[in-house]
Amino acid sequence: SYLEPLFIGSEEVRKELPEDANRFQQIDTQVKSILQKGWKMRNVKAICSQPGLLDTLHGLEADQDRCKKSLSDFLDGKRRQFPRFYFTSEADLLDILSNSSQ
Numbered sequence: 001s002y003l004e005p006l007f008i009g010s011e012e013v014r015k016e017l018p019e020d021a022n023r024f025q026q027i028d029t030q031v032k033s034i035l036q037k038g039w040k041m042r043n044v045k046a047i048c049s050q051p052g053l054l055d056t057l058h059g060l061e062a063d064q065d066r067c068k069k070s071l072s073d074f075l076d077g078k079r080r081q082f083p084r085f086y087f088t089s090e091a092d093l094l095d096i097l098s099n100s101s102q
Helices: 011-016 018-041 044-048 053-081 083-087 090-098
Strands: none
Touching: 011 018, 011 053, 011 090, 018 044, 018 053, 053 083, 053 090
């Protein structure tokens, strides 16, 4: 949930990491779809025993890890450019970068 505002809401990230932003958008859409199906079924056992669900979730987790790695590399690059950002959290740093023109 903390990645959603970073990949979807931050223009800086969408501009610098377009492939990962699109990947995250697809992850977000698929997870919401799975959760909506679960809400409609209202039976945990039936939901969790759907064929292929576990493989889908593992794939989404792997894609999310790639997004996290790319975001971390992006922020490390910004921290190398601006050493004062070394002690700033990821969320705060992205907020600073996305509002830099203001």
